[in-house]
Every structure is written in structure tokens, then in C-alpha cells.
């Protein structure tokens with residue numbers, strides 16, 4: 033029998049919160065439950081209602097008093113950089129050349145790629161992230177390792193081989209033809225297999241010649257159901273270099289626009305040094321700007337201007353950008369997002385943070401029917417969050433008086449220790465790997 037009833041304080045968003053107390057933006061069941069059947073959600077609501085729906089003999093995973101949310105989503109990171117986090121001292125272009133382009137050469141080796149891919153997936157799960165959009169290295173072996181590790185865990189993952197044919201060491205360069213052929217073969221092999229989605233991935237304008245950009249356009253035209261991921265306007269030196277390589281383009285955004293790479297399935301990492309014109313082009317095309325706060329601070333890149341994206345009507349998402357990002361935790365990412373926005377006089381309410389981590393990022397991927405919210409028919413990717421996981425949090429929570437306050441404690445003080453469990457298509461993948469049956473957490477007092 034594959035049915036499971038997950039009991040706890042169930043929280044799921046139905047729309048983007050408009051203020052700190054927009055209770056219409058979410059559904060919350062203090063004693064709630066999610067019914068899982070064959071990896072899908074079959075029912076969500078109060079425990080008393082859902083347990084009736086489940087019928088007798090149902091297995092119950094009792095997570096009270098923890099929160100039950102949709103699995104978290106990370107929309108931009110680099111799996112070959114898992115071991116290159118915390119590389120000291122340099123800004124973007126120097127950091128790439130000094131550390132990253134050395135590290136990524138190791139992924140030609142299938143055994144190394146497989147080892148890191150497994151650890152990468154487990155690290156995501158340990159942090160409550162059930163779906164991520166990742167760059168692999170230039171080597172097809174790294175893509176095979178990535179999707180194999182995801183498939184072993186039944187995770188909905190999006191990824192692709194980076195294409196780069198200049199301004200990188202020889203061991204990391206393909207050619208326009210080779211990049212096209214390898215990408216084409218990998219799409220055929222992986223896209224749509226199980227829960228895998230492919231992302232066509234020209235790394236950025238600096239490392240692709242116009243000929244490779246032309247080949248990227250062909251791939252996008254031939255595979256409109258694949259995602260596209262690249263980087264845009266992360267660092268001033270990078271913007272100057274990129275635009276110097278494409279003098280005919282109006283600006284950095286126009287480089288990608290000229291090659292037909294902007295659309296609803298396009299994810300553009302960073303988008304910091306953008307003119308209004310450029311953000312308006314994203315709004316027109318539906319392309320998504322991806323805010324990577326820990327990375328932007330770590331590399332000294334700059335501050336993402338969310339309010340300008342909102343004002344100009346452009347879509348945006350949030351991500352770790354590991355390994356320039358300093359943590360796999362989406363909670364820690366939102367802690368830094370809050371500060372980055374604060375520095376610009378912008379507010380990030382805890383409700384909006386948790387919306388972004390779940391339904392907001394799912395909408396940015398046009399996958400909200402499957403992930404990012406708890407509703408009948410969705411995939412049963414679920415995270416259990418413990419807002420008392422650290423002594424300092426437990427102490428802080430004694431004086432918390434609302435759900436929003438609890439969420440703010442989680443995002444400000446939380447990390448992987450707050451992820452009590454994570455379910456992928458209904459299967460426990462963190463502590464519960466050992467058993468599906470959970471015992472009630474030993475707590476002396478429920479959160480106020």
C-alpha cells in the first residue's frame with residue numbers, strides 16, 4: 033500500500049501575498065493533513081476531514097507540531113561547484129578563472145561527476161529543496177551523472193550541459209557544432225524521462241561566440257518545451273566585457289534577445305545592472321530574472337532591485353547560485369534576500385518569502401500545477417519545518433505570537449537543521465529513509 037497521511041500544521045500559498053498580514057494568500061490548517069496516494073497528493077485540509085477521506089488502516093506520519101509545506105524550489109545553481117563553495121577573495125571573472133574553471137574540469141571524469149551529483153542531491157534534500165534548476169559542466173558525462181542521481185531519488189530536476197566555446201580553458205570548451213550535437217543528444221536522452229526537464233544552457237555571452245549563440249537559437253526553436261538558462265548583468269566588469277563582444281547589441285539583454293533566447297521558459301541569473309529598457313524586454317518576453325542574494329553578496333556583485341522588476345511587470349524568482357552562493361539552504365537565502373532588499377529601502381515580508389520559495393518559484397517555472405503548492409493532483413513533494421530546531425530558535429519562538437512571526441524566525445535563524453523531513457513523490461528522504469512511520473516529535477510546548 034502506498035497511501036500515507038502526513039499530519040502537521042499545513043501551510044500552502046494560493047497567491048502572492050500583498051502585505052505582512054494577507055491571510056487570503058494562503059491556506060493554513062493548525063491540525064492539518066495531506067493525503068498521499070501513489071506519489072501524488074489526493075487531499076489536503078483539516079486532519080479530521082482528510083482522515084475520513086483516507087479511510088481506515090491508513091499509515092500516518094505524525095509531524096505535529098511542525099509545519100508541513102510544499103518542497104522548496106531553487107531556480108539557479110551549479111552542481112559542479114558543490115566543492116567550490118567558499119573560494120576566497122575574488123569577484124566574478126577572477127573567481128571563475130581562478131577557482132571554477134579549474135574545478136569544473138574534474139567533471140570529465142564520470143566517477144567524480146557521479147559522486148558529486150549524489151552528494152549534491154542529498155544536500156538539496158537535507159535543506160528541504162525538492163526541485164532545482166542546475167547548470168552541469170560542459171561535459172555530457174556531468175549531465176548523465178546529474179539526471180541519474182535525480183532519477184535515483186525520483187526528484188523533479190531541471191538541468192543541462194553548459195555550452196562555452198571561448199574565454200575558458202581548452203578542457204572546458206566545446207564548439208558551436210559540438211555544443212549543439214551534445215545538447216541535442218542529451219535532450220533526446222533525458223528530457224521528459226521520469227521527472228527530468230532539460231535546460232538549454234549557453235553559460236553567458238562572454239563564453240559563447242556569435243556562432244554558438246546561433247546554435248543555441250536553433251536548439252530553442254527545435255525544443256520549445258525545454259528551459260533556457262544563462263547569466264545576465266551580474267557584475268559591472270562582466271557587463272562591459274559582454275557588451276564589447278557584441279557591439280551591435282543595444283545592451284547586454286539585447287544580446288540574448290537578438291538570438292531569440294528570451295521567452296517564458298528562460299531563466300536569467302542575477303539581472304543586477306539593468307536599464308529600465310532591459311527589464312521591460314523581460315516583461316514583454318516573459319523571461320525570468322533570478323535573484324541570488326548570497327551569491328551577489330559573496331562575490332561583491334551588487335543588489336537586485338526587486339521593486340523595479342515589479343514596477344515594470346517583469347517576472348522574477350529566487351535562488352542560491354551555489355557555489356558563488358554560500359548555502360544550499362533556501363531559508364538562509366531568504367535571510368540574505370531580506371537584507372539585500374532592506375539596503376535599498378525595500379521590504380520582504382515573511383509571507384512573501386515563503387510564497388517565493390514555493391508557489392512563486394513554481395510559477396516562475398510554469399510548474400505550479402505539479403509543485404510549489406499542496407493541492408489534490410500535485411506531486412507529493414513536501415517539506416516538514418521545525419521552527420524550534422536550534423536552542424536560540426526555541427527561545428525566540430516562546431515569544432512569537434503569529435504564523436508570520438514564526439516564518440520570519442525560520443527564515444532569519446533557520447538552516448538545514450530546521451528541515452525535520454522531506455518527502456519526494458511521497459517518500460521520506462531525510463531521516464525517514466529508515467522508515468515511513470514517524471513518531472510524534474517530543475515537544476514540551478506547542479508554539480504559541
Ligand SMILES: [Zn+2]
Pocket residue numbers: 108109110263301353
Ligand atoms: Zn550562476
